[in-house]
Amino acid sequence: AQSVSQHNHHVILSEAASLELGCNYSYGGTVNLFWYVQYPGQHLQLLLKYFSGDPLVKGIKGFEAEFIKSKFSFNLRKPSVQWSDTAEYFCAVRSRYSSASKIIFGSGTRLSIRP
Amino acid sequence: NAGVTQTPKFQVLKTGQSMTLQCAQDMNHNSMYWYRQDPGMGLRLIYYSASEGTTDKGEVPNGYNVSRLNKREFSLRLESAAPSQTSVYFCASRPPGAGADTQYFGPGTRLTVL
Numbered sequence: 001a002q003s004v005s006q007h008n009h010h011v012i013l014s015e016a017a018s019l020e021l022g023c024n025y026s027y028g029g030t031v032n033l034f035w036y037v038q039y040p041g042q043h044l045q046l047l048l049k050y051f052s053g054d055p056l057v058k059g060i061k062g063f064e065a066e067f068i069k070s071k072f073s074f075n076l077r078k079p080s081v082q083w084s085d086t087a088e089y090f091c092a093v094r095s096r097y098s099s100a101s102k103i104i105f106g107s108g109t110r111l112s113i114r115p
Numbered sequence: 116n117a118g119v120t121q122t123p124k125f126q127v128l129k130t131g132q133s134m135t136l137q138c139a140q141d142m143n144h145n146s147m148y149w150y151r152q153d154p155g156m157g158l159r160l161i162y163y164s165a166s167e168g169t170t171d172k173g174e175v176p177n178g179y180n181v182s183r184l185n186k187r188e189f190s191l192r193l194e195s196a197a198p199s200q201t202s203v204y205f206c207a208s209r210p211p212g213a214g215a216d217t218q219y220f221g222p223g224t225r226l227t228v229l
Contacts, residue, residue, distance in 0.1 A: 009155070043205060044158075044220040090157055103218070105150075105158040 006106035021076040023091035033074040034092040119221035136191040138206030146209040147189035151202040
């Protein structure tokens with residue numbers, strides 16, 4: 001069965017620090033990969049997604065993620081975080097040829113930024 | 116467009132009570148979903164609907180029923196609420212077409228079952 005692992009449950013950083021949130025998935029076939037963000041009191045929003053092509057994906061608000069197929073990873077990065085990046089971040093994966101219902105979400109990583 | 120809307124935003128129930136969570140989207144999407152979000156467990160799919168009149172079970176369907184009477188609306192019903200159903204419930208919809216994998220989420224319904 002597919003699964004998504006986010007090993008960092010809570011990350012605390014100072015402003016301007018660099019960010020990397022880990023995401024690993026277990027599925028041997030072709031996948032679509034997503035990162036969603038949930039700001040406090042708000043609903044989930046799509047940050048970025050990978051379907052095919054360049055494994056380095058640029059998203060909104062300066063975020064990027066790199067798909068490394070050999071490592072089954074899709075880590076989220078940002079060179080310099082801001083206080084406004086405080087949120088919960090969810091990685092998600094879908095097998096390319098399964099129905100859209102089979103999007104599996106990770107358990108989330110809470111990011112706290114110290115001003 | 117309002118996007119995906121959910122009502123109510125908050126609800127407190129006693130064990131055994133029933134209620135229906137409403138979800139509507141005005142984006143003409145075919146697929147709609149109900150998730151629950153619990154601390155440390157991420158989002159888990161309860162039910163989904165690929166089109167009007169069709170519904171299928173997700174990961175955690177027990178204790179829930181859904182109804183997709185038209186394209187816009189997808190409701191989630193708890194017939195006899197239990198404390199284990201205390202959660203935040205998110206509805207989502209997805210546009211049609213190949214590669215259209217982006218899901219649009221509603222603002223959520225925070226449900227507490229006492």
